Amino acid sequence: MIRTTHVGSLPRPDDLIRTMFAKQEGVPVDPVALEARTRAAVAEVVDKQRAAGIDVVSDGEMSKPSYVTYVIDRLDGFGGESHPVETYADLDAFPVLHRKVFGDPGRSRRRLPACDGPIGVRDPEAATVDVEHLKAALPEGQDAFLNAASPGVIALFFRNDHYATREDYVFAIAEAMRVEYEAVTNAGLLLQIDCPDLAMGRHIQFADRSLEDFRAEARLNIEALNHATANIDPELLRMHVCWGNYEGPHHCDVPFRDIVDLVFTARPNAIAFEAANPRHAHEWQIFEDVKLPDGKVLIPGVLESKANFIEHPELIAQRIRRYADLVGDENVQAGSDCGYGTWVGQAAVDPDVVWAKLRALREGAGLAGS
Numbered sequence: 358m359i360r361t362t363h364v365g366s367l368p369r370p371d372d373l374i375r376t377m378f379a380k381q382e383g384v385p386v387d388p389v390a391l392e393a394r395t396r397a398a399v400a401e402v403v404d405k406q407r408a409a410g411i412d413v414v415s416d417g418e419m420s421k422p423s424y425v426t427y428v429i430d431r432l433d434g435f436g437g438e439s440h441p442v443e444t445y446a447d448l449d450a451f452p453v454l455h456r457k458v459f460g461d462p463g464r465s466r467r468r469l470p471a472c473d474g475p476i477g478v479r480d481p482e483a484a485t486v487d488v489e490h491l492k493a494a495l496p497e498g499q500d501a502f503l504n505a506a507s508p509g510v511i512a513l514f515f516r517n518d519h520y521a522t523r524e525d526y527v528f529a530i531a532e533a534m535r536v537e538y539e540a541v542t543n544a545g546l547l548l549q550i551d552c553p554d555l556a557m558g559r560h561i562q563f564a565d566r567s568l569e570d571f572r573a574e575a576r577l578n579i580e581a582l583n584h585a586t587a588n589i590d591p592e593l594l595r596m597h598v599c600w601g602n603y604e605g606p607h608h609c610d611v612p613f614r615d616i617v618d619l620v621f622t623a624r625p626n627a628i629a630f631e632a633a634n635p636r637h638a639h640e641w642q643i644f645e646d647v648k649l650p651d652g653k654v655l656i657p658g659v660l661e662s663k664a665n666f667i668e669h670p671e672l673i674a675q676r677i678r679r680y681a682d683l684v685g686d687e688n689v690q691a692g693s694d695c696g697y698g699t700w701v702g703q704a705a706v707d708p709d710v711v712w713a714k715l716r717a718l719r720e721g722a723g724l725a726g727s
Contacts, residue, residue, distance in 0.1 A: 673721025
C-alpha cells in the first residue's frame with residue numbers, strides 16, 4: 358500500500374483569510390475569537406483530508422499567514438523591514454508575468470521584516486497551541502504532521518541587518534527555531550521543515566553566484582538545520598524541497614541532481630519534493646543511478662500545486678510507480694508538489710478542486726499499490 362500525504366498548507370476559510378489580512382495590516386483583532394476560529398478550521402480541514410483518503414494529514418497551516426512569515430509573531434529580533442524579494446531569475450525576461458506573479462494578493466499584501474537585533478524566542482507556547490489544535494482534531498491512531506520554517510528559508514526572506522556574517526545569522530535562527538521543532542516532536546507529531554532555500558534559493562538569493570558557491574550556502578543551511586534538530590529522532594522529521602510555488606517559467610531552477618546529495622545529508626528521513634510540474638516531472642530518472650540512502654523515504658509530488666487540472670488517477674499511479682520501481686514501495690509516499698495555501702489569500706487552485714485532487718491522489722495511490 359502506498360501512503361498518501363501532501364505538503365501542508367490547504368485552502369483557508371474566507372472569514373479566516375479576512376481576519377488574517379486585518380491582523381497583518383494592523384487592524385485590531387480579538388485574539389480569543391481568532392484562536393477559536395482557527396481551532397474550528399483545523400478540525401474542519403482534518404475532516405476533509407480524512408474524507409479524501411489522506412493517510413498523513415496536517416492542520417492545513419490554518420494558524421499561519423504563510424509558511425515563513427508566521428515566525429514574526431514567535432521570535433524577537435525581527436523589527437526591521439525587508440523589501441520583498443522580487444529578483445526571480447526566471448521572471449527577469451518576462452516583465453508582464455513578473456507583475457502578475459507579484460500582484461497576487463498573497464504576495465502583494467505580505468509583510469516581510471528584517472533582523473535588526475538578537476534573535477530569541479518571544480512566544481515559546483505558540484507551537485504548543487498549534488499542537489493542541491491539531492491533536493484535538495485527530496482520531497485515535499491518525500498520523501499527522503505540522504510544518505515549520507527552516508533556518509535557511511527565514512534567512513532567505515528576512516534581510517540580516519544585525520549579525521556580522523550569514524553563518525552567525527542562520528545559526529541564531531536555528532537555535533531559536535529549535536524550541537518550535539522540539540515542541541512538535543515531543544508531542545508525538547511529525548514535523549515537516551520547509552526548505553525552499555535549498556532549491557528556490559538558487560534563482561532568487563544566489564542567482565549571481567556559481568553553482569559551487571550556491572552549494573556552499575545550501576550546505577551551511579543544512580548544517581544549521583541539523584544543529585536545530587540534533588535532539589530529534591530523524592523518523593519524526595520530514596523536509597520539503599521546493600523551487601517556488603508560483604506559476605512561472607522556472608527555466609532557471611537548479612536541477613534536483615545538482616543538490617540531491619546535499620539534501621540527503623539533512624537529518625529528516627523523509628523528503629518531499631516537486632515531481633509533477635513540467636519543469637521537474639522528468640527528474641525521477643536521477644534515481645536510476647543515485648542511490649537512496651538507508652532510512653530515507655521519498656515523497657514525490659504527484660499532484661501539481663498551481664494548476665486546476667485534476668490529475669487522472671492512472672497518471673498519478675504512473676508517477677508513483679516510476680519512483681517505487683526504483684527505490685521500493687516501502688520507501689515512497691505520494692504527495693503534492695507544494696501547498697495549496699502558501700500565502701494567505703493566494704489561491705492558484707480553486708479550493709473545491711484541491712479536494713478533488715486529493716481524492717484522485719488516494720485513488721491513484723491505490724492503483725499504484727495494487
